[in-house]
Amino acid sequence: MATFKRIVLASRPKGQVTPDNFRLEEVPVPSLKDGEVLIRNHFLSLDPYMRMRMEDVKSYAAPQALNETMIGGTAGEIVESKNPKFAVGDKVVGMMGWSEMGVSDGTLLRKVDTAHIPLSAYLGSVGMPGMTAWYGLTQIMQPKEGETIVVSAASGAVGSVVGQLAKQRGCRAVGIAGGKEKCAYVVDELGFDACIDYKAGNLEADLAKATPNGIDAIFENVGGEIFDACLARMNAFGRIALCGLIAGYDGEPMAIRNTRAFLTMRLTMRGFIVSEHPELWPQGLKELGTLVATGKLKFRESVAPSLEAAPEAFIGLLKGKNFGKQLVKLV
Structure with missing residues (x-):
């Protein structure tokens, strides 16, 4: 009997995620029903949101179920089809999770063209991270020419796109x-005007030097002291797209200390989940896809070599060890 490997959530983390929270399993390849397709996943996307889904708490989505395949975006190829909309050999992007194979009825499965865009990019700059960047920038930050925008986690899959789109505007x-x-990559390769190394110990002084005219909009991925330092530099009527708070994902309490800035500078902050805005995906993906295909949007990938390496790669992602988009190669 043919089998494939998958990783399930074995236990919920208490504080930091550990390899013991996951379990590798080998399961039989299922037979297809009418309307279904079988996908051989080539790449798995690892993303910070997965950490929140591991908790059994009220959130924007249901918690990841124990002993079930870990949630995750995937890019792969159809190897068997009983669905007239999909043919064997089609390249597709979906949510098959931490698994070498998956079955889909076609819902939330998207055919992609790899002639000018690499398959892996559909999990990064031309996928959910890219759309997250595009949505936060265009719909919430709404930057005007000449304004100063600040992006935390700027070398990551989302932040790197935010800065490049802002420069183009x-x-x-x-x-x-x-x-x-x-920081060198962010400036020299991606074209940002400046990048502050928060590990250098001069965050506030370096931020002041890089934003002489203050900050008009923030794309926030981290939270904590980095966010507070940015709030202190905000201009009147500044906008904040709250995308992530990775500094607090392991259960450490996080307070916003510079809350007074919201009143004195009349700031607007909005949290968002990009999957809740499907009506804008065609517009955003068209812009992102064109930019990547023509070499005007650059990206970098960190690729773990196998499904077995996914837990350690995910733990590294939460600690900022990845450089660019974190993927797992499954073929």
Whole structure:
């Protein structure tokens, strides 16, 4: 009997995620019903939101069930089809999870063209992370030419896209990242105007130097002291797209200390979940796909070599060890 490997959530983390929270299983390849397709996944996307889904708490989506395949975006190829809309050989993007194979009835499954865009990019710049960046920037930050925008986790899959899109709209783009190598990449390769190394210990002074005219909009991925330092530099009527709070995902309490800025600077902050806005995906993906295909939107990937390596790669992602988009190669 043919089998494939998958990783399930074995236990909920208490504090930091550990490899023991996951379990590798080998399961039989299922037979298809009418309307279904069998997909051989080539890449798995690892993303910070998965950490929140591991908790059994009230959130925007149901918690990840124990002893079930871990949730996750995938890109792969159809190897068997009983659905007239999909043919064997079609490249598709879906949510098959931490698994070498998956069955879908076609819901939330998207055919993609790999002639000018690599398959892996559909999990990054031309996928959910890219759309997250596009939505937060265009719909919430609404930057005007000449304004200064700040992006935390600027070398990551989302932040790197935010800054590049802002530059194309005539803004001053300032990134925040951890380490000299990441900051050099953000400026030299991605074209940001400046990048602050928060690990250097001069966050407030470096931020002031990089934003001489203050900050008009923030794309927030981290929270904590980085967010507070940015709030202190905000201009009147500034906008904040709250995308993530990765500094607090392991259960550490996080307070916003500079709350006074919301009143004195009349700030607007909005949290968002990009999957709740499907009506805008065609518009955003068209822009992102064109930019990637023409080389005007650059991206970098960290690729773990196998499904077995996914837990350690995910733990590394939560600690900022990845450089760019974190993927797992499954073929």
